[in-house]
Amino acid sequence: MNSITRAARSLRAQWPLVLLAPLVLVALAPLAWMFLSSFKTPEDFAGSLLLPRDESGVALDRLTLANYRRALQELAPAMTNSAFIAGATAILAMLVCSAAGFALAMRWRGRSLASATVWLALIVPGPILVAPAYLWLSRLGLLNSYWGVILPAVAPAFGVLLYRQAIRQAISPETIHAATLDGCSPSAMLAHIVLPAVRATTAIFLLIVFMTAWNAFLWPQLILLSPDKMPLSVALAQARDVHFGDRGLLMAGTMISILPIALLFLLVDRPGERRARKRPRLESQRALVARLDSASSP
């Protein structure tokens, strides 16, 4: 087979891209439109679909940060609330789930009871709990408290099972046994043996829990009654009611709400990328060092 046939065959193999292209367009179009709209004045929003235009063509100087200024003014406290709630939930959930997952990965006398608790949490449907949990939380005095939102979310069943699986694969019972013989306390074992061994799992777990807490709406809206405690999801939804004509503001607000999650995704996904492209990276590093060497020694 000569190189022309090979090239033709390789080109023919790209037919899936023809079918995937419209899907990619549909996936990206609303996000791109939202991105551009967040920088446009109301006249430009109604005037052009993508970039603002004037008589001479594309008018990039008409792009503005005013929407973001207004959005931050309105939503900054809510952003801080969301960051606090999501961050606290993620960290506490990591501690609770890794500890419980560790316990479930070992064999001990009460394990089946602890396991049953996790399955209960997994199976009970959400709608059944909304009304009674609200009543119960009001009796506990947790209404209008951040802890009323954080605490119910720090023991997600999927997290316990995720850690149990990861710990089973990463750590041998012999290591634990040796540590116990050395007089290691359970919390020390968790901190020094278990958690370092499941870093990748922890990264994914933190991302998922943070994202879930950041996006949560029903429960925070019920529990956090006062405007100063409101998270971003509730505040943005309310902004939609109050500022329904101010689309620039809403688009800027939505952009702000997506940004932290997007950043976290990029941070977490890098280990995966590095594994897939290890060799070229090493070579580029070597090339860089070589160039620096030659630059420093004239």
Added chain:
Amino acid sequence: MRARTSAMLLLALPMIAIVALFSAYPLAISLGLASQRTFGTRIATDIGAQNFLDAVSDPLLRKAAWNTGVFTFFSVLVQVPLALGVALLLHRPGVWAKGLVRLALLLPHMVGLAYAGVLGAVTFEKRTGLVNRALHDTIATDLDFAWLEVAPITTMVIISAWLYVGLNAMILRAAMGDIDPARHEAATLDGAGPLSRLRHVVIPAIRPVLALVVLLSVVGSIQAFELPFVLLQGGGVENRGLTVVTYLYQQGFEVGDLGYASAIGWLLSLVMLALIGAIALFSRRGDA
């Protein structure tokens, strides 16, 4: 090699406490609550099973149930084949820019449901929204078509598909990648073309994961609240977009009858468990 019970119990205790406090106890009082009529959290009267009787004959709940059923049905009908198709397309060898396509298709699911509600409200707005303007500019449709007023369920199906097809496709593609290549080879040696291999090798092999994707879609759609509530600001015009959980929310926290809300929660959960059981049974019957 057994571990020390006291040490393990200490580790498992926080999880057990949280589940007991925020799942088990509310579940335990939920039926009792459902047998009451409450006015907020302080006043309650016992009414036995009246809530359940009222629920069954409640026309608004029926409408919500119908809307939720339609939304769930079409959501799954649209999302699963699309996700399967995308997975198959990405599974083809030698395709360029697979990473970029993956990234683009996964981007939407990062948008939380409440934020997707706000984005959807602006995107599907008549006259100024992206959808109407793009459709008007390309195939000259009605610029004034009020998606949110006239076709809220359709809008929600579209937004849901936008959010989750990419994610589901990646899950299915991972399952496809795990198929033993020897099975593909054996089928090819037996003279099977790509379509036949799809039917006889790929689909049976990923059946459990496919069932899981369907299950997650059903469970997610049936409990829809954030998207319709934010998108339509409640139930929408003539409650065309009212879902069961939205109705539960309205009854429990706008009207204030937590007992009725609890009863609705019970009924919805029973339906959900029945559906989960049916899907699980159906997926298991396929095992040889």
